[in-house]
Amino acid sequence: MRGQRVMWPFRRSNRRMAVPTLTVDPTERDPTARALREAAERRDWAAIRDLLTPVIDPDDHAFYVTAVAHSDGVQDWIGEWIEAEPRSTLPVLVRGARAIYWAWEARTSGRASQVSQDQFKEFWRRLRLAENCLDEVVDRDPDDTTARTFLVMSARGRQVDTDEANRRFGEVVTRHPWHRIAHEQMLQYRCRKWYGSHEEMFAFAREAVAKSPAGSALGHLVVVAHLEQWLDLPVGEDDEYLDDDAIRAELNAAADHSVRHPDYRRRPGWASVHNTFAMGFSKVGDLRSAAGQFEVIGDQVTSWPWQYINNDPAIPFVAWRDDATAAED
Structure with a gap:
C-alpha cells in the first residue's frame, strides 16, 4: 500500500474520502x-x-x-x-x-x-x-x-x-x-522494485500488448506499468507524471485493443482487469473512460490494484466511481 495517502483526480484533490459500502469477493463472484x-x-x-x-x-x-x-x-x-x-x-x-x-x-x-x-x-x-x-x-x-x-x-x-x-x-x-x-x-x-527497470517493464508490457490479438485482456499490462512507475516516484512527482496527454492516449489505445474491442470476451478473473483500467483512467484524470469501466464492473471491486492506495480497496473504488459517475452527468 502507498502509505495511507488518498489520491483523487487532479481537479478533485480536496475531495473527502468516501465511506465504503462494498467488500472484496476473492472469487470475483465466479x-x-x-x-x-x-x-x-x-x-x-x-x-x-x-x-x-x-x-x-x-x-x-x-x-x-x-x-x-x-x-x-x-x-x-x-x-x-x-x-x-x-x-x-x-x-x-x-x-x-x-x-x-x-x-x-x-x-x-x-x-x-x-x-x-x-x-x-x-x-x-x-x-x-x-x-x-x-x-x-x-x-x-x-x-x-x-x-x-x-x-x-x-x-x-x-x-x-x-x-x-x-x-x-x-x-x-x-x-x-x-x-x-x-x-x-x-x-x-x-519492475525496478524487483529485478528489472522502468525501461524493461515498459518494453515488456508494450511488446506484449502490441503482439496480442485484438480483444486480448493483456491490454491492462500497459496500465500496470504506468501505475508501477507512479508508485516509484516521490510525492509530488507521482501525480504530475500521470497528468500527461500521452499517457491518457496510451491507456485509451490499450483499452480499444483490449477490453473495449468487439472481440473481447470476459473470462474468469475478468473483474481485476477492468478494475485496473478503472484505476488507471481515474488516476490520469480521464473520468469518462473510467466511468465506462465502472459501468462494466458494477460492484465487483477487487483488491488489485486498489490496495496500492488503501488497505481497504473499497474506499478508493467507491470514491473514484462516484467521481466518474458525476463526470458522466
Whole structure:
C-alpha cells in the first residue's frame, strides 16, 4: 500500500474520502471459484479434483488453481490427497501453488528491512517446497502451463537470474502465448522494485500488448506499468507524471485493443482487469473512460490494484466511481 495517502483526480484533490459500502469477493463472484474455496474450507479434495479436472483453458485453469491456493490451511491436508492419488499431478500442483502464497504469508508484505531473519528463513523454506512440487509436476507433465506459471511467480521470491526467469516465462508462452497470469507475473519481475527497470517493464508490457490479438485482456499490462512507475516516484512527482496527454492516449489505445474491442470476451478473473483500467483512467484524470469501466464492473471491486492506495480497496473504488459517475452527468 502507498502509505495511507488518498489520491483523487487532479481537479478533485480536496475531495473527502468516501465511506465504503462494498467488500472484496476473492472469487470475483465466479461460481466455480467460489465452489473451490468452499471445498477447500471443508478439506474436500475430491470436490476440488472434480471441479478442476474438466477445466481445459490454461488461463481459466490458472485462475481456479489460484482460488484454491489462496485458501487458508490447504497445506495442512493436501498430503492426504497426494497419498490417495499418487499418480495424479493435480494435488502436487495445488500443494506447490499453495506453498507460494503460504511463503509470502510468512514473509509478510513489509519491506525487507522490516522482515526478521526467522521470517526470511521460513519464507525460503516454503518457496523451496513450492518449487520442488512444481518442478515435479512439469517433469511428469511438461505441458502443464499452470505449474509453469507458478514457477514464473516464484521466480521473484527465489531471486532467480534474468535468464532463468525468461526461460520459465518462455516455457509458458510457448504453449499458450497470451497467458494472462504468466504475463502479469513476468511484468512484476521486470519492475525496478524487483529485478528489472522502468525501461524493461515498459518494453515488456508494450511488446506484449502490441503482439496480442485484438480483444486480448493483456491490454491492462500497459496500465500496470504506468501505475508501477507512479508508485516509484516521490510525492509530488507521482501525480504530475500521470497528468500527461500521452499517457491518457496510451491507456485509451490499450483499452480499444483490449477490453473495449468487439472481440473481447470476459473470462474468469475478468473483474481485476477492468478494475485496473478503472484505476488507471481515474488516476490520469480521464473520468469518462473510467466511468465506462465502472459501468462494466458494477460492484465487483477487487483488491488489485486498489490496495496500492488503501488497505481497504473499497474506499478508493467507491470514491473514484462516484467521481466518474458525476463526470458522466
